[in-house]
Amino acid sequence: MLNSYASEDYIYHTIEEGDEKEIIKDLVKVKMIFAAHDDIISDRDSLGFIFYFQDNVLVYTGDTGWNEKIEQQYKEERKSLKDKKIILLCHMGGFKSEENRYFEPKQRSVSFYLQHLGRLGLGKLIITLKPDLCIISEFGEELKNFREKICDVYQKVFPDTKFLPADIGLEYHFITNKIMAISELDLETYKFKTELTDPKKVKTCLLRKDYSLHYYKSGGGFSESDLIQVLIENFNESTK
Numbered sequence: 001m002l003n004s005y006a007s008e009d010y011i012y013h014t015i016e017e018g019d020e021k022e023i024i025k026d027l028v029k030v031k032m033i034f035a036a037h038d039d040i041i042s043d044r045d046s047l048g049f050i051f052y053f054q055d056n057v058l059v060y061t062g063d064t065g066w067n068e069k070i071e072q073q074y075k076e077e078r079k080s081l082k083d084k085k086i087i088l089l090c091h092m093g094g095f096k097s098e099e100n101r102y103f104e105p106k107q108r109s110v111s112f113y114l115q116h117l118g119r120l121g122l123g124k125l126i127i128t129l130k131p132d133l134c135i136i137s138e139f140g141e142e143l144k145n146f147r148e149k150i151c152d153v154y155q156k157v158f159p160d161t162k163f164l165p166a167d168i169g170l171e172y173h174f175i176t177n178k179i180m181a182i183s184e185l186d187l188e189t190y191k192f193k194t195e196l197t198d199p200k201k202v203k204t205c206l207l208r209k210d211y212s213l214h215y216y217k218s219g220g221g222f223s224e225s226d227l228i229q230v231l232i233e234n235f236n237e238s239t240k
Contacts, residue, residue, distance in 0.1 A: 030052070031052070033050060034064075038114075057084045058089060058174070061091055064117065066118070078128060087172065092140075094140030099118055133199050134162070136165050151165050162200055164204065182194055183216070183217045185226055202216070203217075203224075205228055207232065
């Protein structure tokens with residue numbers, strides 16, 4: 001997939017589980033972690049990543065199921081991250097019927113979704129990692145209308161973690177630990193302004209025209225219905 005001509009402006013790096021690479025000297029490094037995911041086009045598991053910044057870390061699970069090895073890995077990582085703000089970006093996948101076996105003690109060990117975290121694996125990961133912010137990504141297509149509701153459920157169960165569903169346009173700033181969110185509306189011109197916002201004050205709204213999620217500042221002086229009207233006008237203008 002990559003051209004090997006000398007004129008191409010990139011450098012190849014082979015990465016494997018456990019490797020650490022410095023991206024920006026003394027500022028950013030990345031560590032590769034194990035993920036349990038059998039891909040149909042490969043006989044190798046995928047990888048997760050931990051990006052280390054000065055005051056915080058981004059833990060990206062990649063595609064992974066949940067098992068004892070994965071749980072132990074994140075327990076060990078949590079020990080080393082105790083002084084850092086943890087931002088978790090995780091792939092949920094869909095809901096699987098076998099997850100209902102969790103309520104049967106003898107079936108509990110075989111109730112987890114093998115290819116993705118699913119409902120149970122995500123809950124176990126939150127308990128293990130205790131992130132400050134959890135951004136849930138890669139929902140199954142059948143869940144596109146329920147992403148906000150799913151986050152609301154986790155928010156009630158784990159109130160110490162802020163939950164947000166991921167979508168195109170979500171912009172997190174690691175230096176300020178803030179999210180770019182819509183903060184002002186002009187209902188005359190159908191324009192809006194954005195500003196960096198504390199994640200705890202960020203809410204989402206769903207535009208059903210294309211099932212896109214949009215991030216806005218809670219208490220910004222406008223209603224969600226007004227925001228949706230502005231988003232609809234912008235959507236219609238962009239598709240003329």
